[in-house]
Amino acid sequence: MFEVVSNEILAENLHKMVLVAPRIARARKAGQFVMVRLAQGEERIPLTIGDADPEAGTITLFIQAIGASTRKIVDTPVGGSIRDVAGPLGKETHITNWGRVACVGGGVGTAVLFPLVKALAEAGNEITTIIGGRSSRYVILADELGALSKNLLITTEDGSLGSKGFVTGPLGEMIADPACAPKAVFAVGPVPMMKAVANMTREPGIETIVSLNPIMIDGTGMCGGCRVQVGSETKFACVDGPEFDAHLVDFDGLSDRLTSYRKEEAQRHAATDCKIAKEVAK
Amino acid sequence: MSNDLSPKERMAIERVHMPELPADERSKNFEEVNQGLTPEQAVAEAQRCLQCKSRNCVAGCPVGVSIPEFIDALASDDLPRAAQVLRGDNALPAVCGRVCPQETQCEALCVRGKKGDAVAIGYLERYVADWAMQHPEGLIAIEAPEPTGKSVAVVGCGPAGLTAAGELARQGHKVTIFEALHDTGGVLRYGIPEFRLPKEIIDREVAVLSRMGVTIECNVIIGKTLTIPQLRSEFDAVFIANGAGLPTMLNIMGENLKGVYAANEFLTRVNLMEAGRRADSSTPILQRDEVAVIGGGNTAMDCVRTARRLGAKRAMIVYRRSETEMPARVEEIKHAKEEGVEFIMLTAPIAIVPTEDGWVSALRCQKMELGPADDSGRRRPQAIEGSEFDLPAGIVINAVGTSANPLLTATAPDLTLNKWGNIVADEEGETSIPGVFAGGDIVRGGATVILAMGDGKRAAAAIDKYLKR
Numbered sequence: 001m002f003e004v005v006s007n008e009i010l011a012e013n014l015h016k017m018v019l020v021a022p023r024i025a026r027a028r029k030a031g032q033f034v035m036v037r038l039a040q041g042e043e044r045i046p047l048t049i050g051d052a053d054p055e056a057g058t059i060t061l062f063i064q065a066i067g068a069s070t071r072k073i074v075d076t077p078v079g080g081s082i083r084d085v086a087g088p089l090g091k092e093t094h095i096t097n098w099g100r101v102a103c104v105g106g107g108v109g110t111a112v113l114f115p116l117v118k119a120l121a122e123a124g125n126e127i128t129t130i131i132g133g134r135s136s137r138y139v140i141l142a143d144e145l146g147a148l149s150k151n152l153l154i155t156t157e158d159g160s161l162g163s164k165g166f167v168t169g170p171l172g173e174m175i176a177d178p179a180c181a182p183k184a185v186f187a188v189g190p191v192p193m194m195k196a197v198a199n200m201t202r203e204p205g206i207e208t209i210v211s212l213n214p215i216m217i218d219g220t221g222m223c224g225g226c227r228v229q230v231g232s233e234t235k236f237a238c239v240d241g242p243e244f245d246a247h248l249v250d251f252d253g254l255s256d257r258l259t260s261y262r263k264e265e266a267q268r269h270a271a272t273d274c275k276i277a278k279e280v281a282k
Numbered sequence: 283m284s285n286d287l288s289p290k291e292r293m294a295i296e297r298v299h300m301p302e303l304p305a306d307e308r309s310k311n312f313e314e315v316n317q318g319l320t321p322e323q324a325v326a327e328a329q330r331c332l333q334c335k336s337r338n339c340v341a342g343c344p345v346g347v348s349i350p351e352f353i354d355a356l357a358s359d360d361l362p363r364a365a366q367v368l369r370g371d372n373a374l375p376a377v378c379g380r381v382c383p384q385e386t387q388c389e390a391l392c393v394r395g396k397k398g399d400a401v402a403i404g405y406l407e408r409y410v411a412d413w414a415m416q417h418p419e420g421l422i423a424i425e426a427p428e429p430t431g432k433s434v435a436v437v438g439c440g441p442a443g444l445t446a447a448g449e450l451a452r453q454g455h456k457v458t459i460f461e462a463l464h465d466t467g468g469v470l471r472y473g474i475p476e477f478r479l480p481k482e483i484i485d486r487e488v489a490v491l492s493r494m495g496v497t498i499e500c501n502v503i504i505g506k507t508l509t510i511p512q513l514r515s516e517f518d519a520v521f522i523a524n525g526a527g528l529p530t531m532l533n534i535m536g537e538n539l540k541g542v543y544a545a546n547e548f549l550t551r552v553n554l555m556e557a558g559r560r561a562d563s564s565t566p567i568l569q570r571d572e573v574a575v576i577g578g579g580n581t582a583m584d585c586v587r588t589a590r591r592l593g594a595k596r597a598m599i600v601y602r603r604s605e606t607e608m609p610a611r612v613e614e615i616k617h618a619k620e621e622g623v624e625f626i627m628l629t630a631p632i633a634i635v636p637t638e639d640g641w642v643s644a645l646r647c648q649k650m651e652l653g654p655a656d657d658s659g660r661r662r663p664q665a666i667e668g669s670e671f672d673l674p675a676g677i678v679i680n681a682v683g684t685s686a687n688p689l690l691t692a693t694a695p696d697l698t699l700n701k702w703g704n705i706v707a708d709e710e711g712e713t714s715i716p717g718v719f720a721g722g723d724i725v726r727g728g729a730t731v732i733l734a735m736g737d738g739k740r741a742a743a744a745i746d747k748y749l750k751r
């Protein structure tokens with residue numbers, strides 16, 4: 001059992017949750033994740049370790065409640081507990097001092113980006129962080145990322161915050177200007193966003209790392225469910241990744257596999273909605 | 283009652299038939315197929331045993347279960363004694379009685395099998411073990427051993443780890459099992475389906491260990507949460523039994539299409555996560571009318587029979603050799619056939635054909651013929667030119683095998699591995715690091731439950747010796 005010591009709402013459907021997990025807090029490195037299962041009978045889902053405090057023995061998760069499992073997890077109150085948290089899993093991010101780097105986050109990818117930005121800042125990089133969302137309500141962690149970055153740029157699709165458009169807009173401007181062009185780019189977000197970033201940096205040959213989000217079951221390399229095509233090789237994202245060289249990733253294959261259970265998820269989503277509605281009606 | 287029949291009387295008894303759920307009923311649910319012998323059946327079958335002096339059967343069992351002795355006790359209707367004998371030799375008799383490939387082990391060497399049918403040793407073992415579980419009061423209580431003050435870490439909660447933990451606890455050592463998943467049992471839990479091995483059996487075995495003072499910590503991944511060097515410094519000895527959990531890819535076109543599963547994923551979803559077994563299961567699983575499973579081992583049988591239970595109208599085994607070469611247990615093949623599984627033999631997959639929107643539409647195959655025998659003594663399959671054909675399928679499951687998962691070994695550079703990534707250990711299980719032992723599938727590659735248990739037992743004895751040095 002892993003006790004919840006805090007659970008804050010940062011933005012609509014985005015929770016920051018702190019859990020007691022001393023061993024994971026001590027072992028964890030930037031870029032790694034945990035497999036979380038709320039209770040008996042629930043799904044195992046991967047969540048990035050956003051931050052950790054080895055002394056206090058706690059880890060921080062940023063969770064976007066988008067489906068049945070994430071919603072139930074964020075509903076756990078302070079003092080409550082999560083049955084299973086296993087990790088840290090995945091490879092740690094390769095961090096060096098590149099000098100100037102750009103970190104690009106979209107949607108919940110921004111949460112996954114946070115520990116990377118922190119580690120890159122600690123290594124002395126000069127960071128431009130570009131985060132985006134559909135509207136201001138979906139832009140998360142702006143203050144936290146702003147504190148670690150030299151520049152923070154925000155884009156929204158409806159222009160309700162920052163500049164109107166996509167994260168690729170400001171990134172394109174940076175790349176085009178020799179005085180600002182980054183030595184490395186880290187991008188985490190929806191697959192189409194990561195694909196667009198990879199396409200922008202391929203030509204100028206800028207090293208680009210993406211953190212992939214395939215469906216996972218065990219997270220230990222046992223099931224093969226998280227496989228992605230990277231160059232000529234099939235990789236298991238949970239053990240070989242989740243970070244990969246963006247220029248080699250088959251993004252179309254990844255986004256296609258992510259839809260494998262769309263029908264089943266929608267049904268379950270509807271079922272939990274119903275249950276909630278019924279309880280409220282009582 | 284005593285077991286004093288004449289050999290002639292014994293020879294006159296026919297081998298028992300295991301009562302089974304009817305095939306059309308069971309192929310729609312996950313209930314155990316083999317219902318277990320009745321007391322009368324068990325005693326009569328036990329009386330078939332000739333109590334041979336040569337004890338051929340014992341030589342066929344990898345852990346040397348005292349077969350004639352436990353059968354004699356059963357034939358005399360002395361179940362407490364039968365259970366006691368069995369327990370002394372085998373920590374998981376209820377599991378082995380169900381899943382051992384008896385026809386190639388103990389029963390293969392049974393004298394009665396030379397002319398007619400071997401004694402049903404597996405069924406009898408299961409009978410006695412199930413009886414013992416229901417009658418704990420009938421057993422002589424095991425006395426709590428004197429604590430030795432030594433501690434041992436066991437990595438992995440599969441049959442090898444469970445066996446070693448039990449043996450070490452019995453010697454008075456303080457044992458902690460670290461398991462990566464959220465539940466116990468290893469392959470027994472996530473791989474072998476409920477209809478062959480009810481999970482309740484694992485729960486009971488684990489409860490016995492807990493009563494003996496063994497601590498089980500799930501959600502601890504050695505190599506990630508803690509490392510082997512850390513365990514080495516915190517415990518007096520370490521036993522590594524993390525299995526062979528890494529799927530082998532087919533490396534054919536279309537392997538990443540939607541609807542292609544590695545056996546481990548398919549089985550884990552259904553067995554460990556209960557997908558498709560509970561109406562409100564939170565983990566999803568795909569269901570299609572046509573399911574093609576590639577492979578001929580127990581894993582392939584488990585996948586195809588599971589697919590059938592999830593509703594597949596055509597559940598197919600695609601195997602590149604012929605049925606006689608299939609490594610699966612004979613009983614699984616028989617059960618699968620009864621359940622309506624199609625066996626497509628001498629057929630090798632060459633590609634998976636997609637639909638327009640990225641799902642599986644067919645398995646492209648090639649017909650094979652058997653050529654001369656290879657190193658393993660099995661006749662090597664050779665492709666027949668121009669024999670390609672497409673087998674319509676909505677799901678393709680790859681059950682061709684697993685190998686060593688490098689997650690743990692990657693963080694223990696002092697551990698010597700062979701070229702396949704398996705840990706190198708001597709007969710006693712000792713590895714290249716003093717005080718670190720290993721056994722089960724991580725040493726042998728994919729093997730059997732009883733071999734893994736045998737390793738656990740031998741390693742526990744060696745660890746005990748090491749700790750008392």
Ligand SMILES: Cc1cc2nc3c(=O)[nH]c(=O)nc-3n(C[C@H](O)[C@H](O)[C@H](O)COP(=O)(O)OP(=O)(O)OC[C@H]3O[C@@H](n4cnc5c(N)ncnc54)[C@H](O)[C@@H]3O)c2cc1C
Nearest residue numbers: 045046047048062063064066067068069070213214242265
């Ligand atoms: C390595 C890794 C790290 C992650 N870190 C975080 C994190 O820090 N915070 C966080 O909120 N989420 C993170 N995710 C994503 C998270 O695991 C998924 O959002 C979660 O599994 C969805 O479960 P659900 O039951 O709530 O939603 P579902 O009902 O399963 O899905 C809801 C919707 O999300 C889509 N979806 C399903 N799985 C994923 C996925 N893996 N990624 C993106 N979309 C998906 C579905 O197609 C569906 O449209 C991470 C994923 C990976 C692989």
Ligand SMILES: Cc1cc2nc3c(=O)[nH]c(=O)nc-3n(C[C@H](O)[C@H](O)[C@H](O)COP(=O)(O)OP(=O)(O)OC[C@H]3O[C@@H](n4cnc5c(N)ncnc54)[C@H](O)[C@@H]3O)c2cc1C
Nearest residue numbers: 438440441442462468469504524525722723729730731734
């Ligand atoms: C589907 C299937 C059907 C089978 N059917 C039969 C059968 O009918 N008869 C038979 O005799 N054999 C059968 N086998 C083979 C048999 O199950 C295995 O040989 C046996 O389980 C091996 O035991 P083990 O203890 O070595 O490993 P496992 O059973 O694999 O257990 C290893 C455990 O270690 C855990 N682990 C892995 N890595 C780590 C880590 N880094 N840290 C902590 N824990 C870790 C795993 O999660 C797992 O729980 C079957 C195998 C499969 C896959």
Ligand code: SF4
Nearest residue numbers: 343347378382387388
């Ligand atoms: S453990 Fe397996 S091989 Fe040994 S006697 Fe029992 S069933 Fe036969």
Ligand code: SF4
Nearest residue numbers: 331332334339392393
């Ligand atoms: S070989 Fe067969 S008949 Fe002889 S003792 Fe063993 S089980 Fe009995």
Ligand code: FES
Nearest residue numbers: 219221223224238
């Ligand atoms: S999640 Fe199972 S192998 Fe990666």
